[in-house]
Amino acid sequence: MDKQSRLARTILNGFIAYFAEFENITLSARTRFENAEWRATQEASMRRIDIYKMQVLETLEVVQYIAADRVYDLAFWTQTRDLYAQLVRGMTNFEIAETFYNSIFNAVFEHRWIRDDYAFVFSPQGDMPPVDVRRVLNQYRTKGDIKAAVANLLHDYRVSLPFEDIDRDVNRVATVMSDAVLAAGFDGQGDLELHVLEHHFFRNKAAYIVGRISSKGLQIPFVLPMLHTECDEGDQTVYLDACLLGSDIISKLFSFTRTYFMVDASIPSQYVLFLQQLMPRKAVSEIYSCLGHHRHGKTYYFRTATRHMRSTQDAFIPAPGIKGMVMAVFTLESYEYVFKIIKDRFTPPKEVTHQEVRDKYQLVKRWDRAGRMADTQEFSNLVFEASRFSEELMDELRQTCSSQLEVNGRALIIKHCYVERRMQPLNLYLKDATDEEVAAVMLDYGNAIKELAAANIFPGDMLLKNFGVTRHGRVVFYDYDEIQPLLEVTFRKIPPPRDEYDEMSDQPWYSVGPNDVFPEEFRLFFSGNARARRAFDQFHDDLYDAGFWLKLQDKLRNGFVEDFFPYSNMLRFKQ
Numbered sequence: 341m342d343k344q345s346r347l348a349r350t351i352l353n354g355f356i357a358y359f360a361e362f363e364n365i366t367l368s369a370r371t372r373f374e375n376a377e378w379r380a381t382q383e384a385s386m387r388r389i390d391i392y393k394m395q396v397l398e399t400l401e402v403v404q405y406i407a408a409d410r411v412y413d414l415a416f417w418t419q420t421r422d423l424y425a426q427l428v429r430g431m432t433n434f435e436i437a438e439t440f441y442n443s444i445f446n447a448v449f450e451h452r453w454i455r456d457d458y459a460f461v462f463s464p465q466g467d468m469p470p471v472d473v474r475r476v477l478n479q480y481r482t483k484g485d486i487k488a489a490v491a492n493l494l495h496d497y498r499v500s501l502p503f504e505d506i507d508r509d510v511n512r513v514a515t516v517m518s519d520a521v522l523a524a525g526f527d528g529q530g531d532l533e534l535h536v537l538e539h540h541f542f543r544n545k546a547a548y549i550v551g552r553i554s555s556k557g558l559q560i561p562f563v564l565p566m567l568h569t570e571c572d573e574g575d576q577t578v579y580l581d582a583c584l585l586g587s588d589i590i591s592k593l594f595s596f597t598r599t600y601f602m603v604d605a606s607i608p609s610q611y612v613l614f615l616q617q618l619m620p621r622k623a624v625s626e627i628y629s630c631l632g633h634h635r636h637g638k639t640y641y642f643r644t645a646t647r648h649m650r651s652t653q654d655a656f657i658p659a660p661g662i663k664g665m666v667m668a669v670f671t672l673e674s675y676e677y678v679f680k681i682i683k684d685r686f687t688p689p690k691e692v693t694h695q696e697v698r699d700k701y702q703l704v705k706r707w708d709r710a711g712r713m714a715d716t717q718e719f720s721n722l723v724f725e726a727s728r729f730s731e732e733l734m735d736e737l738r739q740t741c742s743s744q745l746e747v748n749g750r751a752l753i754i755k756h757c758y759v760e761r762r763m764q765p766l767n768l769y770l771k772d773a774t775d776e777e778v779a780a781v782m783l784d785y786g787n788a789i790k791e792l793a794a795a796n797i798f799p800g801d802m803l804l805k806n807f808g809v810t811r812h813g814r815v816v817f818y819d820y821d822e823i824q825p826l827l828e829v830t831f832r833k834i835p836p837p838r839d840e841y842d843e844m845s846d847q848p849w850y851s852v853g854p855n856d857v858f859p860e861e862f863r864l865f866f867s868g869n870a871r872a873r874r875a876f877d878q879f880h881d882d883l884y885d886a887g888f889w890l891k892l893q894d895k896l897r898n899g900f901v902e903d904f905f906p907y908s909n910m911l912r913f914k915q
Contacts, residue, residue: 344416347406348423354399355440359433361391366632369542369602374500376568376576378545378901385599386706392635396443403444411448417458421445425464432607438463439636451720462643467624469607473614476607477551480534486521487514489534494580497540497549504569504577512913513564516583517553526555537614540566542602544708545903546581548593552618561590561618565907582911588812591619593906596715596761597816599708600632608633629715634705638717641759648675655730661765662805665690666697666821668740670733671762680716680758683740692821700820701758710795710904712788714808714818716760726752763808763816770804770872779875784815786880792817793892794902798826798857802865804872827896830856831889859886 365388372381403411410416424441428434438460445459456462478496480489491510494503503509521532536551549564563584569577584590594615605611612627619627625644629637652674659669659678665687671678682697692700704713726747729737737745746753766785770778785807792799799806800822808816835850862884863873882888905912 343406343408343410344419344423347403347420348427350402350406351399351420351424351441351444352427352437354395354402354444355437358392358395358440359436361395362388362632363604365391366602367604370499370540370547373540373542373545373547376545379899381542381544382708382901384602385708388602388632389600389634389706392443396440396447399444400447403448414453414458417445421458421460425460429465432469433609434465435463435468435609435639436633436636439639442639443635446720454721454723460639461646467640467643468609468613471610471613473610473617476538476605476610476614478536478538480536482532482534486518486532487511489532490514490517493534493536493549493551497536499540499547499566499578501568501576501578504579509580509913513580513583516585517560517562520560520585521553524558524560526558531555537603537611538606539604543599545901547578548601550590550615550618559617560585561587563590563593567903580913581905582907582913584907584911587619587621589907589911591622592812592814594619594622594627594630595711595810595814595906596626596629597709597713597810597814598630598711598906600634601630603631605631626715634715638719641717642719645677645759649725649728653728655728656724656733657730658733658736659762661768664805664819666692666819668737670729670737676762677759678762679722679754680760681737681741681744681754682756684743685740690821697821700823704820704823707797708795708904710791710797710902711906712792712815712817713797713820714760714763714816716758718756718758719754720756722754722757724752724754726750760818761810763810763818765805766807766809766815767804767869769809770869775871778871779878780813781809781815782872782875783879784813786876786883788815788817789883790880791902791904793826793889794896794900795904796826796896798824798829800824802862804865804869824855826889827893828855829889829893831886831893832856832858833886834858834860857889859884859889 365384368384369381371377372384407413407416421441425438428437431437442454442459446454454461478493480493482489487510490513491506494506494510494513526532532553532555534551535554536549541548541550545567547566549566551562553560553562565581565584566578567581569579584593603611608628608631611631612624615627615630616622616624623641623644625637625641627637628634628640652672654672654674656670656672656679659671661669666683667680668683669678669680682694686692701716701718705715707713709715727750729752744755744757746755766781769781773781785804788807789799789802799817799819801819806817806819808818810816830853837849
């Protein structure tokens with residue numbers, strides 16, 4: 341066997357080892373749910389993220405040994421790529437296997453020379469296998485009786501714990517579905533079918549059953565969240581908390597602001613394709629990431645971004661909003677993502693280092709984001725057409741982050757950047773909002789802070805400009821340079837002034853440690869926006885009290901794990 345063949349086989353073996361471990365962690369999610377092992381669930385989620393990099397590094401060592409003096413020979417890699425393409429042809433997860441190859445190649449060449457000749461910028465098998473989602477679905481014909489079909493579904497998707505009241509849950513779900521079918525104008529119920537993905541989706545403290553009501557090409561997506569409950573005698577049971585219907589509601593469940601699902605997706609691409617049918621506006625890259633394949637989500641994002649750049653002509657411009665002290669941010673008007681570059685120097689009083697900022701972004705990816713922090717994609721040596729950058733933007737980038745820029749002919753290379761969904765900054769949203777919109781968004785802004793805190797996350801800088809509003813009206817935090825675990829923060833009440841000199845002083849009359857926080861000062865975040873301040877005080881004045889934060893810290897130290905509902909309380913069944 342020649343070197344190229346050995347190398348291709350070695351990389352494939354590395355991928356197979358990675359995918360096997362990925363599946364092992366994923367498959368045990370059901371047991372963790374049944375046993376209510378919530379801390380173990382969080383730890384497994386972080387471990388599953390980490391194993392990709394670990395396996396890449398292990399495989400890289402063998403690759404460097406086999407390739408030896410030809411490891412930097414691009415012609416050698418061209419031949420290796422072609423052989424690898426043959427090895428993975430026809431695999432049910434070939435697209436993820438190709439991404440693993442890219443990771444090895446990028447590790448060798450430090451994210452340079454990303455060309456189709458050497459790696460899989462685009463797949464020779466296409467982005468996806470042929471659509472055949474029937475392979476991953478269970479089907480239930482209603483035959484005019486939705487209730488009976490729902491009963492059969494719940495029987496097949498039961499877990500080891502008994503239902504608290506299965507007849508109640510069947511009736512509730514059947515009623516909601518029947519009403520939705522009538523409202524959608526389906527012609528009769530005799531030909532209705534329920535199409536359900538074959539395995540549960542596990543995340544945090546819930547298990548989800550995902551499917552659609554289908555008839556003659558029409559569909560109503562649905563999700564059934566399953567939760568734990570306690571009977572009076574202390575026995576563990578489960579119940580259905582809601583029947584979620586419609587693309588928009590389900591899209592929030594699969595949001596880019598949440599941790600990744602654990603699901604035994606036997607054929608990942610078919611799960612992705614089915615979910616994309618349920619949520620046509622949801623990017624395929626985000627769905628891959630939601631299923632835990634965040635590295636392939638990044639690959640898919642890069643492909644769609646490349647196609648977008650080739651099909652548009654508009655110029656890159658500075659992103660709207662107040663300039664940040666740590667990041668330079670730019671976007672395209674035609675594009676729903678922003679690019680963020682760490683500045684060379686930070687505006688005082690920021691004292692973090694470049695590495696600390698990068699560490700914070702990595703931390704966010706591994707953390708339980710509670711639905712309140714945007715997932716990001718990290719890129720090195722990203723190549724753009726220099727002519728598409730406006731003069732205003734180029735001037736800003738040269739002044740703020742010139743060390744991250746490299747010009748090579750017509751190409752502008754950005755050595756390191758992050759990409760995330762574009763949102764409207766909260767401070768800008770408030771400018772044109774009605775009183776009702778202000779009240780709603782400030783209620784959600786406070787909820788965002790509380791939910792992050794319950795997930796052991798303290799945002800640090802809670803200025804309105806550091807939060808964004810999604811198209812669903814949800815408030816999301818996206819400025820990560822000052823985040824830290826809530827348990828590492830010391831919350832204090834400002835002591836009263838000792839005398840009139842203390843009272844008149846513009847300096848604190850009390851000592852302040854590096855992790856000290858005084859919640860009374862949070863009122864300063866609303867300076868200049870009286871409407872927002874009044875609305876916030878109405879809903880969340882408890883956040884100004886150090887006692888609120890100290891009690892939450894005690895709960896976290898005692899092993900408390902919060903329930904985060906990715907849907908409105910109004911949609912929940914009354915228990």
